[in-house]
Amino acid sequence: MMRLRHKLLIQAFRLSDQVSLWVALFVSVAFFGGPRGHVFLRDFATDYHPMMDFIAVGLVALIWWVAFALIIQYDANRFTSFGTAVADALRATTLCSFQVLMFAEVFDVNMITGRVVAGHWLLASALIILGRGVLRLLLTLLRKSGYNRRNVVFVGANPRSFKLAASMEVKLELGYHIQGFVLTEWEGASGEVTDPRWPVVCGLADFRLYLETGVVDEVMVCLPVEEYIREIFQIFGLCRDQGLVVRVVPDLADVRLLERAQVEEFDGQQLVTFFREKLLGQLLAKRILDVLVSGVLLILLSPVLLAVALGVKLTSPGPVLFSQERVGMNKRKFQLFKFRSMVVNAEELKASLASKNEMSGPAFKIKNDPRITNVGRILRKTSIDELPQLWNVLKGEMSLVGPRPPLPKEVEQYEWLDRRRLSIKPGITCLWQVGGRSNLSFEEWMELDKVYCDHWSFWLDLKILLKTIPVVLLGKGAS
Known part of the structure; x- marks a missing residue:
């Protein structure tokens, strides 16, 4: 019955979305399609239609259904915020509206205009x-009235499980009833019993018997994964056998292990694959954007690039471009290109300036660096010295957005967790660029890069690119 109600809720959300799409299409054609739109709707409702019309309508309906299924997580998840649901719906609606335009071009539907x-x-x-x-309001009212509620039991008695249980009980709109806590042997022996608001339902050894006799809908596992991995897998098996929803509330150290996992099968063997990212469609969109933007900018800015090259060559002896070995995705090395903004022997002078380094960690940066040329100071202030890296982007060694590519010497000094920033393709701009640039400490810089790696999406890239424009134009944080 629980699964049936779950499926009905999902289908209700699906139906609501699809009806909204079709109502919006017919209303927009009627109001913005002009006289041809009115004629189209009248004829569509009354005239005989060839098979091609029905195929076209069926194709659009199928594409819309698939688009929403791919973008929106129809899982009736009680923890999904309304803001997240709205953002997903807007992305899916945008895709569907473009499909309407494509449909009009392919099937020559004249009344589908830009206004429509x-x-x-x-x-x-x-x-x-x-x-x-x-729908969410109706569900909230039902749950606050005692309907559509789920009985949940917590495995593990610790501050995290107590805090989560208290929050879930206070938020009546979630519709959870806390049955109690299952204690591990250590928790039972230590005498650290749960909050008096909730009972201890059993020990971990008796958990199977409790599932057989108790009314349980969901299980929250709040145990350290490293210490209780065997018991957690046993709990998974018991809940799977009973058809119950099981959730793991891991320690912060466990999150990176569990956040990306996929069960696969090869040659009759079950494989559990852990990986950082599986947004393959968005990765493809990121690469397409990189190629298009870098290619177009290299062509449009070619006069600027030529002028800068002449300025560098005429004002300072040495090559126009500065080439340096950097470390890219998964420690692949490549040659990074920039307009030379320093004197030719800048690397040789670096050792004598080490005492003036203002950055912590392996990074090197000093204010009013004497190695920077007059033209180079202008190039750095305006970030024009970075433009040759568009060639690195076009080649696929870098991306428009991503952590800055470090020097091999810097990587050797990285802490273990700092190396996570090497798991994604380096870029010209990133969160550090829009969050302070040279004003950030090395630790803050690394932390922003790790946040980007852990929360990457194509939409985050677009947001960073838009924020980068005013930062570069105003020269904020540049040195």
Whole structure:
């Protein structure tokens, strides 16, 4: 019965989204399609249609269904915020509106104009958000009234499980009833019993018997994964056998292990694959954006690049471009290119300036660096010296957005967790660029890069690119 209700809720959200898309399409055609739109709707409702019309409509419906299924997580997850649901819906609606435009071009539907597509996006977004809001409100009212509630039991008695249980009980809209806690042998022996608001239902050794006799819908496992990995897998098996939802609340150290996992099968063997990222579609979009933007900018900015090259050559002896070995994704080495902004023997002078280094860690930076040429100071202030790296982006060695590529010497001095920033392709700009640039300490720089690696998405890249524009134009934090 629990699974049936779960499926019904998911289908209700699906149906609400699809109805909103179609209502928005017909209304936008009627209001923004002009006289041809009115004629189209009248004829569509009354006239005989060839098979191609039905194929076209069916194709659009299928594409919309698939688009929403791929972008939106239809899992009736009680912990998903309304803001997250709205953001997913807007992304899916945007994709569907573009599909309407493509449909109009392929099938020569003249009344589908830019105004119709814009109207469809606005109306569909509004209707989907409204529909989801109404459904969530109804669910909240039902749960606060005692309906659609789930019995949850916690395995493990510790500050994290107590805090989570208290939060879940206070937020009635989640619809959870805390049955109690299952104690491990150590917790039972130590006498550290749970909060008096909730009972101890059993010990871990008797958990199977409790599942057989108790009314349980979900299990929250709040145990250190490293210490209780065997017991956790046993709990997984018991809950799977009973068809129960099981969630793990890991320690911070365990999150990186569990956040990306996929069960695969090869040659009859079950493989559990752990990896950092599986947004393959967004990775493809990132590469397409890199190629298009870097290629177009290299062509459009070619006069600027030539002028800068002449300026560097005429004002300072030495090559126009500065080439340096850097460390890229998964420690692959490559040659990074920049307009030379320092004197030719800058690396030789670096040792004598080490005492003036203002950065902690392996990074090196000093204010009013005497090695920088007059033209180089302008190039750095405006970030023009970075433009040759567009060639690195076009070649695939770098990306527009990503952690800055470090020197091999810097990598040798990295702490263990700092190396996580090497798990993603380096870039010209990133969170550090829009969050302070040269004003950041090395530790803050590393932390921002790790945040980017752990939360990367194509949409985050677009957000960083948009924020980079005013930062570069105003020269904030540049040195």
